Amino acid sequence: MARRASPACWWRPMRSATESGGWPAGLAALAGGAPAAAVPLLEEAAAAGEGGGLAPLNLGLALMQLGRLAEAVPALEAAARALPGHAEPAFRLGTIAGLRGEAAQAEAHFHAALARDPRHVPALAALAALEEESGRIEAAVARITCARLLDPAEPELDVAAARLALRLDDLPTAIARAEAVLAQRPAHAGAARLLARALLRRDGAEAALVDVATRAAADPTSAGLAVAAAELHGAAGRYPTALAELRVAAMLAPDAAEIQAALGLGLADAGRGQEAEPLLRAAIAARPGDLDLRNRLATVLWKSHRVSAMLEMLEEAIRAFGPQPILLMNQALALNALGEQAAALEVAEAAVAHPAGGTQALMNRMAVLPYHPERGHAAALLAAGRAVAARLGPAAASPARPRDPDRRLRVGLLSGGLGQHPVGWLTLAGLEALPEAEFDLIAYSLKPRSDTMAGRFRARCAVWREVGALDDASVAAMMAVDGIDILLDLGGYGDGGRPGLLQRKPAPVAIKWVGMQTGSMGLDGLDWMLTDHWETPAGFDAFYAERLLRLPEGYVCYLPPAAAPPVAPLPALTRGHVTFGCFNNLAKVTPPSLRAWARILAAVPGARLALRTHALGEAATRDRVRARLAAHGLPEDRVALEGGVPHQALLAAYGGIDIALDPFPYAGGLTVCEALWMGVPVVALAGDSFCARHALSHLANTGLPDWVAATEADYVALAIERARDLPRLAALRAGLRARVAAAPLCDAPRFGRSLAAALRHAWREWCGPATPV
Template structure:
C-alpha cells in the first residue's frame, strides 16, 4: 500500500491445538465410550501414560511396546503409542497406529484424537470426518464439538464453527478451550463484543491461558485501545516467553503508541526466537522505515537478511523457455491482501478497467478474504480470483505455477497480509513488486521494482535488490472517489486562523517530525494542527500525543485530535484544513493525493530514498515542485510563506482538484498503456537474456 493509513500488521489468533489423547484417557470425558483396559496391563499402561504426560517419550514407548508384545490387539496401548509417535513428529506412522486402534475398538475418544492428529497433519477434511464420527458415537462429547468447531473455522466455515463451539459450551460450560475456540470463530465473523466476552469467560476458568490473553489483545487492538491491548499481550508474554508471535503482537501495539524503540526490540526478540518468522521480520522492516536514525544501507541490509532467510527455506521452480511470440498475451498475477477498500484497491481500480485484454490477462491472488464494494468492482477485471489466504507458502506457490502465470506482481511488500515468502519459491518466471511498499523486499527472486524517476532515481538503485523499472510519468494512478464532496472555501478565511493537517498513521510522526511541526505552529500565530487517524481512537494515545507537543511548547488547545472515520467523512474533514503537512522520512501516499483531490496542497520534504520521495513524485507529477522543501529550515520557511498567502491559497484550492484530474496521476488509459508496456518489456528482456546467455529458444 502507499502509506500506513491502514497498515495494521499481522496478528496471531492461534488457539490451543485440540486436547491430546492421554488427557482424554484420564479424564473420562465421554459417556459410554471409555476404552477398555485389560486388567493384566493396567499398571504398565498407567506407568507408560505417566511417562507420556511427563514428556519421557522413550520410556513411554518402551512400556506401550511391552504391552503390545504380550497382546498385539491391545487397543489402548496401540492408540497411545500412535499418539506418542505424533507427539515426537512422526505423524504418518502415528496416525496409522491410531486408525488401527479404532478398528480394534471404535470409540469417541479415539476418534477425537484421530481428528486432532489429522488436523496437526493439515488434513482438515480427514479431521472433520473423525470428529463427526466421534460425535455420532457420543453426541454429548463437548471436546469433540469444540475441536470440530476449531477445524471448521480453519477451513473457512465460520458460521458452522460458531454453532459447534456454542454447543460445546452449552454441554460443558467449564471447558475453557471451547470458549477460546468460540471467541475465535466469533471474531472471524466480526462479532468482537461476543468474542471478547468468550475470551473473558475462558480466562475466568483458566487465567494462565496465553492464547486467551493474546486474543483479548487482538480485540482490544481492533477497538483502537492500544494501551489496554498492550497489557493483555504482556500477560501472554509472561506466560509463554518463548513464543515469538506474542512478542510480534506486543510490538504492533507499542508501535501504534509511538513507542518505536520498544516496538523495534519486540520484533527483534521475535526474530531471535524464530529466525524464519516472516511476519515479525516484515513488521520490523516496516517500522524501520519510520525511523530517521536508520540509514538506507541499514534498511537494505535488514531486508537482505530477510530475503536470505526466506530463500533458504524455499525450493525454486524451474521455468521453461519463452513460449513463442514475444508479443503474445501475458498472464499476470497480482498478489495482495488489499484488493478491497484500501489504498492499493483505490489506486488499482481505474487502471484495471483500461488494460487491454488482448495484451494482458489478469489473475488475482487474494491473501485475505475481504469482499466489499471495491473488491466487487475489481473482481470482473480478473479472469480468475484465487483465495490463497489458507494456503501455506508451498501450496500457494504451486497454485501460481499451475496457473502458468508469466509475471507475478507483489502489491504488499512488507505491509499487512503480504506473502513475500511465496515469491522466494519463484513460482513465475518474472516477478515484480509494485504499489504497496516503498523499499526493497530483500528477495533476489523478485526481478523488478516498478517505480518512476522521482521515487527511485538511478543513483539510488543500489538501495534495492530488485532492478528498477521506471514508468514514464508516475508509478501511481489515482482512482477518484465514487461520491461527490465539494472542496469548500479556504478555512482560514472563515476561521481567521490557519489550520495545518495530517491524516497519516501516527507512527509516521517521529520525534523529528513533531519537533519541526512544533516550530511551524510556533512561527504561524494562532495556527492549529488537525490530526485524524485510527490510532487516535485510543484516549491514552491522544493524551500521549498532546504531551509530545506540549514538551515542545505547543498548547494542547491548538491540536485537534480526531478518530478514524468512514472514507467519505475522512475526505470531508479536509474542508477544515488549509495546508497538509507531510511527515518524513515516511511520506504520505494515499492521504496526500486525497488531500489534493480535496483542494488541500501538501508541503513535503525532499528525502534520500523511495519512501521519502513519494511526496516529491506526486507534486512533480501535478506540477507543484515549489511545495517540495529541501530540508527542515526550508520546510519551515515554505510553511510560513504559503500560510501568509491567503489569496493564493484560496485560488489554488479552487483549482487543485481539476489540476489533479487533468494530470497523469488520474489518466488511467495512459497509465494502463505504460503498465502493459512495462510487463511486455520485462517479458521480452527475459527472453533476450535467456537467448543470449543460455542459447535457449525464444
C-alpha cells in the same frame, strides 16, 4: 501469530500425609478452584514453615494457575530445596520453562523429575511434547506409549497419541484415539479437531462431513462433533458455516473453556472482535499458560485500534512468559503504532537477537524499520531485507514457461488488499485499464473481502483464489499449475505479506508494487521494483536489490471515491486562523515531524493542528500522544486529537483543514491523494527511501512539486510561507480537484498503457534475445 506446543499441566493440589496448622485453608481454597484466594494463605503458610515443602509447592501451583509464572518460580525452587526427593517441584519448574520458550531448561527439569520418580506421567507427557515440537516424533511416541501404560485412563495422553499418529500418517490410530477421548469427554475440542483432520485426510472434505454428520445424528448433544464439523467447514473455506457450528458447540458445552476459546478465535478470524474479546479473556483466565490465546487477543485489540490496551496485555504476558520472540514482535508493532518508533525498533532488534527469533523476527523488523526517523533510510532497508533473504535461503530456479515475448501473459496478483484498502485505491483503476487481450489477471487473495471494490477486482480477474489459509509451498504449487508468467507482489513485509513465497520463485518474473512498498525487499526472488523517476531518480539503483522498472509518470493510479463530498471553501477565511492537519497513522508521526510542527505553529499566529487516526479513539493512546506533544513544544490547546471515522466522514473532515502536513520520513501515500482530491495541498519532505518519497511522487505527478521540501528547515519555511498567503491558498483549493482529475495521477487509460508497456518490457527481458528460426 505462532502457536507453541506446551508441556501438559495437571493442576492438582499436593497434600501432605497429615495437615495441621494454618495452611489447610490455603490448600482447600486451591482445591476448590480459588487460586487467587489461596495465594495469600499459602504465602503465609510458607513463611511460617507450615506443611513443610508442600506449602511453597502449592503456592507455586496457585501462582501458575493465575498465569503469574515469574512469581511462581521462587516458590517452586524453595519447594525443590525442601523436597529433594519429590518430582513435582522439578516438573512444575519445567512446565514454566516450557511455557517461557526455554526448551533446554524445560527438558532438564523434566528429566530431573523422572530421576526422582520414573513413573511420573506428567513429566513423560511433557517430554513427549518437547520431542514432538523438535521433530523427534518416534521418541515422542515412545514416551506417550509408556505414559499410557502407566495411566491408561488419562484422556490427554490419548489426545497426544492421536496427534502423533496423525503426524506419522497413521490414520486408523489417530481416529481410534480421538474417538476414545470423545467417548469419555464429548466436549473435548482438541480431540474433535484431530478426529476431523484424520477423517479429512482419509476421506476428503465432503465424505468427512457426512461421517461427522452421521455421528452427530446418533449423539446430537456432542459439542465435540460440532467442533469437528466446524474444523471441516473451515478447511473447505466455508467460514460462516464453521462459525455457526462453533456457536452450536458453545451452546452445548457452555462450561468448556477450550470450546469457548475456539468460538472466540472463530469470531476474531471473522472480524467480530467485540464479540470475540470477552470469550478470549475468559479463555485466558481458564488457560493462563496458553500463549496463543494471548496473541490472538492482541490481534483483536490491534484490529479494533486499541493499541495501548494491546501493549498493556503484551507487557503483562512478557512478565509472565519472559521475552519470547512472538511477544516481542507484537510489542514492537504496538509501540510503532503508537508513534514510539525508537522503542519499537529496540524491541524488534531484541526479537532478532533472541535465539528463537528466526526469520519471522527479521521480517517483523522490516515492518518497523522504515518508520524510524534516523535508521529507516534506504541503505538500512536494503541491508535488513538482505538479512531476511539470507535466512530464507536462495531463490528457487525460475519455472519453465514458453519464451514468447509477445504472447498473452498471465499476471498473478498476490495481496490481502484487493478491495477497499490502500492497495485497491492505488492499483484498481490501472489494472482495469490493462488491455484484456494481452493480460489475464489471476488473483491470489490473502484476505477475503466483499466490498464494492473487491467486486471490481473480481470482475477484472479471470481467476480468483482465496489462499490466506494455505502455506507458501501450496500457493507456489497453485501458481505453477495456473501457469503464472508475471507475479505482482502487493504485500511486501506488511500484514499478510509472503516473502517466503517470493523466494520460491513461482513465476518467471516477480515485481514489487504498492502494499508496504517501503524500500528494497532485499530478496533475490524479486526481479523488479515498479517505480517512477521521482521515487527512484538516477543514482538510487544502488539502494535496491531489485531492478528498477520506472514508469514514465507516477507509479500508481489513484481511484477517487465516487461519493466523495464536494470541496469545502477554505476554512481559514471564516475562522480567522489557519488549520493544519495530518490524517496519517501514528507510526508515521515521528519526533522530527513533531519538532517541525511545533516550529510551524509557533511562527503562524493562532494556527491549529488537527491529528486524526483510528488509534486516537482510545483514551490511553491520546494520553500518551499528549505527553509526546508537550515534550516537543506543541501546545495542547492548539492541537486536536481525533479518532477514526468512516471513510466518507474522513473525507468530509478535510473540509476543516487548510494545509496538510505530511509526516516524515515515512510519507503519506493514499492520504496525500485523498487530501488533494478534497482540495487540501500537502507540505511534504522527501527522503531517500521509497516510502520517504511517496508524497513527492503524487504531488509532482499532479503538477505540485513546489510543495515538497528537501530539508526539515525548508519544510518548516514552506509551511509558514503558504499559510501566510490565504488568497493564493483559496484559489489553489478551488481548482485542485479538477487539476487532480486531469493529472496523470488519475488518468487510468494513460496509466494502463504505461503499466502494460512496463510488464511487457520485464517479460521480454526474461525471454532474452530472439532465437533465429
